[in-house]
Every structure is written in structure tokens, then in C-alpha cells.
Amino acid sequence: MIPFKYSLIFLLSLPLLDAGVVKEFPYGTLPSERPNMELSKSMERVYEDYPAVHPELNELFSRFKYTPITGLDYNNYDGTISRRDSSKVIKVDGKYYVYYTRRKTEVPPKGNHGPNRGTEGATDTIPSRDWDLAEIWYATSEDGFTWTEQGVAVPRPEKPNAGWRSVSTPDILIWEGKYYIYYQAYYDIPGSRGGDFCPVSASVSDSPDGPFMPSNQIVLENGSEGAWDQFVIHDPYPLVYNGKIYLYYKGEMGGSPHSRAQGLAIAEHPFGPFKKHPLNPVINSGHETALFPFRGGIAAIVSRHGHEHNTIQWSPDGANFEIAAITSLLPIAPGAFIPDAFTNTDDGRGITWGLCHFRNQGLPDHNHSFLARFDCDLSLDIHDIEMKETDIFNHPEIYFQFGLSEKQKERIKGTHKSK
Amino acid sequence: MIPFKYSLIFLLSLPLLDAGVVKEFPYGTLPSERPNMELSKSMERVYEDYPAVHPELNELFSRFKYTPITGLDYNNYDGTISRRDSSKVIKVDGKYYVYYTRRKTEVPPKGNHGPNRGTEGATDTIPSRDWDLAEIWYATSEDGFTWTEQGVAVPRPEKPNAGWRSVSTPDILIWEGKYYIYYQAYYDIPGSRGGDFCPVSASVSDSPDGPFMPSNQIVLENGSEGAWDQFVIHDPYPLVYNGKIYLYYKGEMGGSPHSRAQGLAIAEHPFGPFKKHPLNPVINSGHETALFPFRGGIAAIVSRHGHEHNTIQWSPDGANFEIAAITSLLPIAPGAFIPDAFTNTDDGRGITWGLCHFRNQGLPDHNHSFLARFDCDLSLDIHDIEMKETDIFNHPEIYFQFGLSEKQKERIKGTHKSK
Numbered sequence: 056m057i058p059f060k061y062s063l064i065f066l067l068s069l070p071l072l073d074a075g076v077v078k079e080f081p082y083g084t085l086p087s088e089r090p091n092m093e094l095s096k097s098m099e100r101v102y103e104d105y106p107a108v109h110p111e112l113n114e115l116f117s118r119f120k121y122t123p124i125t126g127l128d129y130n131n132y133d134g135t136i137s138r139r140d141s142s143k144v145i146k147v148d149g150k151y152y153v154y155y156t157r158r159k160t161e162v163p164p165k166g167n168h169g170p171n172r173g174t175e176g177a178t179d180t181i182p183s184r185d186w187d188l189a190e191i192w193y194a195t196s197e198d199g200f201t202w203t204e205q206g207v208a209v210p211r212p213e214k215p216n217a218g219w220r221s222v223s224t225p226d227i228l229i230w231e232g233k234y235y236i237y238y239q240a241y242y243d244i245p246g247s248r249g250g251d252f253c254p255v256s257a258s259v260s261d262s263p264d265g266p267f268m269p270s271n272q273i274v275l276e277n278g279s280e281g282a283w284d285q286f287v288i289h290d291p292y293p294l295v296y297n298g299k300i301y302l303y304y305k306g307e308m309g310g311s312p313h314s315r316a317q318g319l320a321i322a323e324h325p326f327g328p329f330k331k332h333p334l335n336p337v338i339n340s341g342h343e344t345a346l347f348p349f350r351g352g353i354a355a356i357v358s359r360h361g362h363e364h365n366t367i368q369w370s371p372d373g374a375n376f377e378i379a380a381i382t383s384l385l386p387i388a389p390g391a392f393i394p395d396a397f398t399n400t401d402d403g404r405g406i407t408w409g410l411c412h413f414r415n416q417g418l419p420d421h422n423h424s425f426l427a428r429f430d431c432d433l434s435l436d437i438h439d440i441e442m443k444e445t446d447i448f449n450h451p452e453i454y455f456q457f458g459l460s461e462k463q464k465e466r467i468k469g470t471h472k473s474k
Numbered sequence: 475m476i477p478f479k480y481s482l483i484f485l486l487s488l489p490l491l492d493a494g495v496v497k498e499f500p501y502g503t504l505p506s507e508r509p510n511m512e513l514s515k516s517m518e519r520v521y522e523d524y525p526a527v528h529p530e531l532n533e534l535f536s537r538f539k540y541t542p543i544t545g546l547d548y549n550n551y552d553g554t555i556s557r558r559d560s561s562k563v564i565k566v567d568g569k570y571y572v573y574y575t576r577r578k579t580e581v582p583p584k585g586n587h588g589p590n591r592g593t594e595g596a597t598d599t600i601p602s603r604d605w606d607l608a609e610i611w612y613a614t615s616e617d618g619f620t621w622t623e624q625g626v627a628v629p630r631p632e633k634p635n636a637g638w639r640s641v642s643t644p645d646i647l648i649w650e651g652k653y654y655i656y657y658q659a660y661y662d663i664p665g666s667r668g669g670d671f672c673p674v675s676a677s678v679s680d681s682p683d684g685p686f687m688p689s690n691q692i693v694l695e696n697g698s699e700g701a702w703d704q705f706v707i708h709d710p711y712p713l714v715y716n717g718k719i720y721l722y723y724k725g726e727m728g729g730s731p732h733s734r735a736q737g738l739a740i741a742e743h744p745f746g747p748f749k750k751h752p753l754n755p756v757i758n759s760g761h762e763t764a765l766f767p768f769r770g771g772i773a774a775i776v777s778r779h780g781h782e783h784n785t786i787q788w789s790p791d792g793a794n795f796e797i798a799a800i801t802s803l804l805p806i807a808p809g810a811f812i813p814d815a816f817t818n819t820d821d822g823r824g825i826t827w828g829l830c831h832f833r834n835q836g837l838p839d840h841n842h843s844f845l846a847r848f849d850c851d852l853s854l855d856i857h858d859i860e861m862k863e864t865d866i867f868n869h870p871e872i873y874f875q876f877g878l879s880e881k882q883k884e885r886i887k888g889t890h891k892s893k
Binding site: 079080081082083084085093094095096097098100101104105109110111112113116118119120121122123197198199278279281282283284285286308309310311312314316331333334335336337338339340342359360361362363364365366368370374375376377380381382383384407408413415416425427430437439441443445446447448449450451453454455456457458459460462463466467468470471 | 498499500501502503504512513514515516517519520523524528529530531532535537538539540541542616617618697698700701702703704705727728729730731733735750752753754755756757758759761778779780781782783784785787789793794795796799800801802803826827832834835844846849856858860862864865866867868869870872873874875876877878879881882885886887889890
């Protein structure tokens with residue numbers, strides 16, 4: 056299976072290049088084979104860098120569509136209930152399951168917004184951030200649009216166990232008939248230690264409905280001193296690939312400007328030991344990155360942060376990712392329904408929908424997040440032309456929502472005067 | 475001047491690579507020099523493919539902010555007045571000038587929406603499309619926010635001269651003290667001949683206020699039969715580079731899926747003859763693409779259509795473009811203020827603002843476009859950190875605006891039932 060053509064084209068194109076022949080690039084649908092003529096770097100990329108010659112034919116290009124989901128109560132969105140960080144969606148006995156961070160607190164988070172705020176105002180019952188004093192809950196659905204909350208999947212353990220303060224940001228693995236939830240386990244108020252430090256732990260159950268028994272261990276260790284992931288390991292994300300458990304995660308490197316990247320750790324048992332990939336970080340951008348088996352490799356939805364935000368990527372080996380498509384308005388913290396996430400497939404079929412979240416709603420006084428549904432065509436098994444449009448009309452009000460700040464207006468006023 | 479580091483890094487990195495050494499990528503601000511260790515393909519790109527290690531440090535990364543402009547009347551946006559296709563903004567004697575397509579017709583365009591609609595309903599006074607029965611007008615401004623329309627710059631000539639039906643989509647060149655406007659000159663109703671065929675013509679004046687005298691000639695010929703640009707040459711866009719006139723333009727290749735790309739033609743006189751670049755097309759994506767001198771090369775804002783929509787690109791030679799940054803919510807049909815567009819600079823300084831348009835407003839009955847202002851930091855001379863954020867919060871309503879179609883809902887319902 057050669058989804059990217061460049062291996063073949065590269066070999067063919069060299070002897071065909073002839074700088075002495077000047078031709079005009081042909082009219083009509085882009086030829087699927089590289090024309091026998093010298094090409095600009097840009098046109099070379101059409102043949103070398105993308106899985107197909109046109110986004111409409113590119114199985115890893117999609118736009119995204121969004122639908123509110125029904126069935127979950129948010130107490131009039133007053134900030135006391137929050138749901139975020141959707142896991143992958145799984146299907147068991149004809150029913151969809153999703154796991155997520157759920158916070159229900161007397162009051163909304165205090166001083167929550169921004170990555171480097173402190174913990175002022177937080178108490179044993181008052182959260183510092185949206186994911187403080189949270190638990191992992193789950194919901195089920197027949198159709199993916201209406202969801203019924205079933206209860207807690209991973210409660211907070213007794214102090215001082217990891218997670219006593221908060222358990223958040225779950226993802227799910229099915230391995231040898233058992234269900235494993237990975238999550239961030241806080242034993243500090245999120246925001247203390249100058250960041251958002253938490254080990255990654257995991258719990259296991261024989262059923263998607265639980266009960267989930269804690270491993271009571273750190274399954275993924277932070278990097279050693281000086282390593283890119285020494286302080287932050289977030290968003291644990293397991294897949295089954297090459298007969299092993301591939302656990303992707305986000306590290307934050309600190310500094311200014313602040314960089315985030317994605318790492319990979321591999322194990323033969325869900326509780327580890329996990330061995331970090333020697334090429335880490337494996338994705339130079341992203342935050343809450345979703346991945347899925349695709350053809351013989353692994354694809355990634357890189358939504359937020361960095362040079363390669365707004366891209367869909369693909370790697371032949373789970374470790375060396377290339378940009379396969381550029382898109383926009385990607386889901387935040389997507390958790391997709393991936394039928395072959397755990398089948399150890401070497402012919403991944405892709406995804407068409409999942410859940411995501413909208414965060415920082417009701418700021419500053421009613422801060423919370425809520426879950427929503429996204430749809431896309433990143434699947435080899437459907438061809439939905441409505442998802443393949445690169446030219447998307449936005450209403451002008453969307454643009455004007457992003458207006459100049461007062462500081463910028465002052466700068467511009469000065470420029471116009473001085474020149 | 476080496477804006478892209480890879481030429482240097484490539485030479486340095488080979489002897490430093492040592493597959494036997496396994497190190498962890500360092501914590502903190504991304505090192506500006508490639509670490510001496512094996513890297514994933516993704517981390518290699520940080521050092522090879524982008525002008526800096528982080529978007530905040532990348533002079534060719536910017537987000538865009540938008541501001542309505544004042545001073546131009548649109549007859550209550552009833553579709554009888556349209557302004558679109560802003561030229562570059564120029565500054566003469568302390569005053570900004572912009573040229574644009576202006577349509578003022580008794581009624582809005584008939585059957586206008588979509589690229590391949592016919593001309594039904596169009597008459598000598600009823601337009602087929604938003605750019606039918608149009609003229610090139612111009613406006614001036616002291617501050618770039620408030621504009622005063624000054625009148626017509628290029629009227630429609632008498633039938634049967636090219637442009638008798640409509641003149642549209644202007645751009646401006648200053649060359650040896652004279653002002654040249656390039657434009658699409660229709661002698662058919664736009665939409666006839668199965669497309670949007672029009673030659674590119676030009677007019678000249680000693681003053682930015684005109685009068686502009688028509689060249690009465692086609693300055694850029696369509697490609698020969700079978701060439702990618704045989705039917706469509708749109709959006710002529712002149713710059714001065716290497717002592718010559720570099721005229722960029724959009725061609726549409728037809729077929730399904732439909733591809734658009736950007737070509738380049740070079741001349742030593744504004745009226746030609748223009749010689750098309752042998753590597754055309756030079757940009758594989760885009761529509762109404764704006765370009766500007768940047769360092770020793772040419773940068774491009776590639777807004778719409780194709781694999782590389784939503785990118786800022788750069789070429790060292792005006793012909794071989796590489797992606798320099800991925801961004802979102804780019805201006806449509808931008809016309810930037812480019813102080814060094816015509817100075818034959820080999821140290822282009824970039825841009826901070828311009829005008830763009832919002833089109834297809836009031837569809838289907840009041841179709842028109844209007845001009846607005848965009849700001850950005852694609853300049854070597856300012857550093858506006860607010861423009862360097864890759865993680866942009868959109869309101870959920872923006873996402874929900876892009877909901878599933880009825881057809882898609884049916885498809886999904888079937889999927890959920892069958893599995």
C-alpha cells in the first residue's frame with residue numbers, strides 16, 4: 056500500500072526531467088501522473104507531498120461540521136458543571152460509549168484562564184481550573200447525537216493517592232477483552248508547581264460500564280531532567296499498532312515562546328512499562344491531538360498550536376509524520392469513533408465522526424466546557440464531497456469578531472501619522 | 475540574506491547525525507540550532523521547512539484582524555452597489571489610494587452564484603454576475619480606515635473594444651513615474667463561453683487620479699490550446715522584481731475536480747510583451763493571491779482553494795514557492811499596502827495591512843460585495859505578538875454555523891443503523 060506517491064514518482068521523475076524542453080502545463084483535471092516536464096517547486100509538491108493531486112481526491116483532507124449534542128445537563132451553563140476532553144468513542148453491543156472529564160462543583164473555577172495562572176482562591180471544594188476537582192464520567196448513545204450520562208467511571212481516589220485532587224483528560228483502550236482508561240492524575244491543585252504537573256495513571260475493567268479498578272501506579276513517567284517532557288505529560292492517547300500499545304501524549308517545553316509537541320511511548324501491556332520513542336517528539340505541533348490507524352500507518356488531527364496547527368498528518372510508522380492536508384476550523388480535543396483503533400489493523404479505514412469540546416465558555420465568571428459532535432470524511436469507506444471543499448464562506452461578522460486591540464490601534468495610528 | 479535556515483542546517487547536520495546516540499530532545503524554548511541528535515521527520519521540518527523554529531518568531535506567520543471601513547455607500551446593501559477586488563494600496567503625496575471593481579446597476583446580478591452558471595436574465599443593463607457591467611473606480615484615505623470615493627479610473631470603453639461589457643479586478647503598478655492599472659476586460663457577458671473568459675488589458679496615467687488612457691491591447695495572452703491557462707487569466711497582479719515587471723495571475727484548469735493555480739509572466743515594459751515563466755504554474759493553489767517583495771524573494775498570501783489554501787508562501791526567485799507558514803481566516807482577495815512593491819528592492823520589508831472584500835453578501839436576491847480592512851504582521855519592521863498566536867478561540871456558534879446538510883444527516887442515520 057503506497058498512499059503517498061512520492062516514492063514511486065521520485066524514481067520516475069529524475070530521468071524524465073529535461074530542462075531543455077519547455078512545455079505548458081496541461082489544461083483540465085490535474086493529471087494523476089506527474090507530467091514529463093520541468094515543474095515549479097510548488098507543482099512538484101502536488102506530486103510529491105500530498106496523497107492525491109487534489110484535496111477532493113485526498114482521503115486525508117476534510118473540512119469539519121459541528122452539531123450540538125442533546126441529553127447532557129449543564130445547569131444553565133452557570134459554570135458549575137463542565138464536560139470536556141472526550142475520549143475516543145467506542146461501540147460495544149450496539150451502543151456508543153464516551154468517557155470525559157466531568158466537573159460538578161459548588162462554584163465555577165477561580166482564576167482559571169490561561170496556562171500559567173496560579174491557584175489563588177482554590178480550596179478543597181473550589182476548583183482552580185476547569186479540570187480541577189474533576190472525575191472521569193461516561194455517557195452512552197444509540198445514534199451519536201443524543202447522549203445519556205451513566206455515572207462515574209473513574210472517581211477520585213483517597214488522599215494522598217495520585218488523582219486525589221482531580222482525575223481528568225481520559226482516553227480509552229480495549230486490549231485482550233478488557234477496557235483501560237488512561238488519565239491525568241493530580242495530587243496538586245492544577246496550576247501549582249508553576250504549571251500543570253500530573254502523572255498519567257490508568258484503570259481497568261472487564262466491562263465498558265465498569266467498575267474500573269485503579270492500577271495505582273504511574274504508567275507513563277515524566278522525562279528526565281533537561282528532557283522536553285520533564286514537566287508535562289498530558290492527553291494520554293492509546294492505540295493498538297504493530298501488536299503493541301502506542302501511547303501518544305502532549306509535552307509542553309516551557310520557555311517563551313512556549314512550544315508544545317507530541318510524544319510516543321510503546322508498551323506490550325497496558326500498565327507498562329512504556330518505552331519512549333527515541334525520535335520524540337514525533338509531532339512538532341498540536342494540543343489534544345487525535346490519532347487513528349490509516350492504511351498501514353497512523354494519521355493525526357493536529358488542531359492547535361505551532362507551525363503545523365490546522366493540519367492532518369500521516370506517518371508510515373507511527374513516528375515520522377508528514378503533512379497530508381491543510382484544513383481549518385478543526386475540532387478542539389477531538390475524540391473520534393475509530394472502529395479499528397484496537398484491532399491491530401494494517402489497513403486502517405479512518406474516521407467520520409466523534410465528539411469534541413468547546414472550552415472557556417462563560418468566561419470569566421461561569422467558566423466551563425461542553426461537549427459537541429463533529430463530522431468529517433477522513434475515511435476510505437465514504438466519499439462525502441461536501442466535506443472536501445477547501446473554499447469555505449464565513450460570514451463577515453466572524454472576521455470582524457477578530458478586531459484590532461486598543462494597543463494595535465495605537466500602533467497603527469502612529470504608523471499612519473509618521474509616514 | 476538567508477531567511478530559510480535549511481541551506482546552512484543541511485550542510486551542518488549531516489556530519490552531526492549519529493544514529494547510535496539516543497538523547498532526549500531538550501526542554502525549554504526550542505533551540506534555534508538543530509540539536510545534535512536524530513530527529514523525527516516532524517522535528518526535522520522545524521529546522522528545514524520554516525523560517526524560524528516557532529510561529530511567534532516566524533516573520534511570515536501572522537493571523538489576521540478585520541475592521542469595517544467607513545465612507546463608502548452601499549445603498550443599504552440592496553445589491554445594486556458592489557465594491558470588490560481591491561488593488562494594492564499605494565501612497566502618493568501622503569494619501570492612500572485604492573482601485574477596485576465597482577458595480578452600480580438598477581438591479582442586483584441575476585443567477586450569479588457559482589462559477590459555471592450561465593447568463594440567463596442578463597441584459598445590457600442587468601448584470602449576470604457581481605463583476606458584470608462594472609468599472610474600475612478608486613478611493614483615497616488619510617488613515618486607511620475612512621475612505622472617500624473619488625470617481626471612475628477606468629470606464630468601460632465603447633463597444634466592441636475589450637472591456638465594453640465590463641472592466642473588473644484591477645491592480646496597480648508604478649513604473650518610471652507612471653501609474654498602470656491592469657484589469658479584466660470583458661467583451662462577453664461574464665458567464666458566457668461556458669466560463670469567465672476575458673483578456674487582461676491595462677491603462678496608464680501620469681497621476682494616480684488619472685485620467686487613465688487605455689492601451690487598447692491585450693497585455694497578457696491566454697495560453698495556447700491545451701495549456702493550463704488557455705481559457706482563464708484572472709486577477710492580474712504586477713510587482714517590480716529583478717528590474718522587471720512580474721505579473722502574477724490566476725488560471726483555472728477546468729475539469730472535475732476543478733483546479734486553480736497561479737502563473738507568472740515577465741516583461742520589461744508595462745504593456746509587454748509578457749513572457750510566461752517556463753515553470754508555470756508557480757503556485758499550486760490560491761485565488762486572488764496577493765504577493766509582495768520579502769527579503770530577497772517574493773512572498774504570497776494563498777487564501778483560497780487547493781492543497782495549500784491557508785498558507786503564506788515564499789520563493790527566493792519569484793517562481794519556486796515553498797510554504798513558510800500555515801494560518802487561518804485569511805483575507806479574501808487582499809490588496810495590501812506594500813511600500814516597496816515597485817522599488818525594485820532586494821530586501822522586501824513585508825506588509826502590515828490592506829483591504830479585502832466580502833463577497834456573495836445578500837444572496838440570492840441582493841448579491842454584492844463590500845470592502846473591508848485587514849491587519850497583520852508579515853513585516854520585518856514591526857513585531858506585534860498579538861498577530862503571532864496560532865491558537866485562536868472561536869465562538870461555538872461559528873462552528874455550529876457549519877452544520878450537516880440533510881443529505882449528510884441521511885447518510886449518517888444509515889451508518890448508525892447498519893453497524
